[in-house]
Amino acid sequence: MTWENWTIVNEFILVSFSTLSSELQALLFLLFLTIYLVTLMGNVLIILVTTADSSLQDPMYFFLRNLSFLEIGFNLVIVPKMLGTLIIQDTAISFFGCATQMYFFFFFGAAECCLLATMAYDRYVAICDPLHYPIIMSRRACAQLAAACWFSGFPVATVQTTWIFSFPFCGPNRVNHFFCDSPPVIALVCADTSLFELEALTATVLFVLFPFLLILGSYVRILSTVFRMPSAEGKHKAFSTCSSQLLVVSLFYSTAILTYFRPRSSTSPESKKLLSLSYTVMTPMLNPIIYSLRNSEVKAALRRVIHRTLGPQKL
Numbered sequence: 001m002t003w004e005n006w007t008i009v010n011e012f013i014l015v016s017f018s019t020l021s022s023e024l025q026a027l028l029f030l031l032f033l034t035i036y037l038v039t040l041m042g043n044v045l046i047i048l049v050t051t052a053d054s055s056l057q058d059p060m061y062f063f064l065r066n067l068s069f070l071e072i073g074f075n076l077v078i079v080p081k082m083l084g085t086l087i088i089q090d091t092a093i094s095f096f097g098c099a100t101q102m103y104f105f106f107f108f109g110a111a112e113c114c115l116l117a118t119m120a121y122d123r124y125v126a127i128c129d130p131l132h133y134p135i136i137m138s139r140r141a142c143a144q145l146a147a148a149c150w151f152s153g154f155p156v157a158t159v160q161t162t163w164i165f166s167f168p169f170c171g172p173n174r175v176n177h178f179f180c181d182s183p184p185v186i187a188l189v190c191a192d193t194s195l196f197e198l199e200a201l202t203a204t205v206l207f208v209l210f211p212f213l214l215i216l217g218s219y220v221r222i223l224s225t226v227f228r229m230p231s232a233e234g235k236h237k238a239f240s241t242c243s244s245q246l247l248v249v250s251l252f253y254s255t256a257i258l259t260y261f262r263p264r265s266s267t268s269p270e271s272k273k274l275l276s277l278s279y280t281v282m283t284p285m286l287n288p289i290i291y292s293l294r295n296s297e298v299k300a301a302l303r304r305v306i307h308r309t310l311g312p313q314k315l
Helices: 021-052 061-087 097-130 130-136 139-164 182-186 194-227 230-259 270-295 296-312
Strands: 013-015 092-094
Touching: 013 270, 021 061, 021 270, 021 296, 061 097, 061 139, 061 270, 092 097, 097 139, 097 182, 097 194, 097 230, 130 182, 139 182, 139 194, 182 194, 194 230, 230 270, 270 296
Parallel strands: none
Antiparallel strands: 013 092
16 A cells, blocks of 8 residues: 555644633633733844843843744744634644644744753853853854754754654544644554654653753752852842743743653643643743843833833823
């Protein structure tokens, strides 16, 4: 039997939240639409402020700007289709559309994991080796690190997506999720996927667990250095610059690790949807809020930008 004869599925159906009542789905639509708009506006604002204000040109804000670009892309890949499934029951997604959504989900996800690790390394150098910080985190070095983070998403997305969609799909086509994630799609394959699942676990360790351990190690060293600081003001400043990223990392990695490292039998589709909502919908919205509200420099820069834009008489 040829591969073409095996693959008779040409579209998938996203189950999404179809088991809920239409009234509850309408409420979820309004909630997720609000979160979506806040996410886009918040991250665009971070990009504009860190670009326009001359005081926010440090490496930390350069990486924060890249994170906002990633969060916007992450949101655009997932949320519009999810909103369609809620408000007009547009649950069908083509074979190519599903593959495209999965590709960019892997791409932005892997890039974000690497970028968060890079941001932790930046804080580690700034606090633990401040004298060499301008040399180690030069403009060129920052550009190379950011480019490496973005590039890291390509091999993961290409290998994972190409491998999954080279399998035959010859049976049911209902994806029990609100987007084309690999576990619910691979469950529809009518072939042996054990080798792919081993590769997927390896990729998850390399691009999720390994960056998380690097972040953990960086912050252990940072905290050790901060506690040895004689100045209370120095401790406060160090904590204030790191606490925002610690919150972001905790939100992103806790739910991602719970989603992809728990055994299948212990995770119901509904609980996985809730966990996925955290890192695909909630975290991209909270990132600009956390970084702006907990960072005095960003708040001051935002006030300056508003002052220049609107004028003092309108503030």
